[in-house]
Amino acid sequence: FKNEPTWEGFLVWAGKRLSKTSYENLKQLRVKFKEEGLYIVGEISDSLKMIVSKYFNEEAKLKTEIKFVKEELQEKEQNFNSSKKLDPSNQENQTQPNQESSMPVDQSENQDIKTFRDYISVDKVIHEFINHSSLKLNRPDLEEIRKLRISYDLEKIVIYDPLPGKLENHIRDYFYNHPQRVIALQFEECKNKFNVAA
Incomplete structure (x- = not known):
């Protein structure tokens, strides 16, 4: 055991x-x-x-x-429904905006594709990369990197957006020479260019 x-x-x-x-x-x-x-x-x-x-x-x-x-979620829903019965007039006014504002959040959470910015607070490696980039790059370039759409599983980063050669090289240099562990990179946009040309 x-x-x-x-x-x-x-x-x-x-x-x-x-x-x-x-x-x-x-x-x-x-x-x-x-x-x-x-x-x-x-x-x-x-x-x-x-x-x-x-x-x-x-x-x-x-x-x-x-x-x-999601056990907590079910409990919250039950509480919400029971309070709804107690005071229907109040609750109706409140439910409308709540439902609308929660919709986009749910949709974005279901997508595997996120941005570097989404991972900054979740993953140490991405956090360190963005810190490193903030020292090396000017602000517009840094913003461009933070907004790139990526998928990431701790070992591989797939980048879906096109980016200038210097930023692509900046990303490659950092991750291929990463002191703790090498992370594989894949630039999906490059593939699409070749497909269009063919």
């Missing part, structure tokens, strides 16, 4: 790689190891879900399925 992956082991691993905010978010989750899988209960962002899955499937070689359960 000693060799079995544990949540504590994951937190130690994550503590070295993730930002303090992400690490605190992970510590607040409740975890249940059951026969049919590992249940993780609580609010968790898509990028953190990816990191949890990656750790248990690849680093810890966990064979069981990982399931994310």
Whole structure:
């Protein structure tokens, strides 16, 4: 049993790689190891879900399925519904803007493609890269990098937007010479150019 992956082991691993905010978010989750899988209960962002899955499937070689359960959400909805019954006139006015404002948030969370800016608070490596870039680049170039659409799984960064050669080289130089670990890069836009030419 000693060799079995544990949540504590994951937190130690994550503590070295993730930002303090992400690490605190992970510590607040409740975890249940059951026969049919590992249940993780609580609010968790898509990028953190990816990191949890990656750790248990690849680093810890966990064979069981990982399931994310939003228990708190259901409780909130029940409370919301019960208060709705008590005071329908008040609640109707409040629900409309709430529903509208929450919609775009849900949609963006479901997409795997994010920007460098989205990962700054989640991942230590991206955070350090943006800090490094802020010292090396002028403000417009830095903003362009922060807004690039990317997908990232701790080992590989796929960049979907076109960017000038000097910024592409800046990104390559940093990640290929990264002191802690080399991260693979893929520039999707370059491929599209070749397809169009052909």
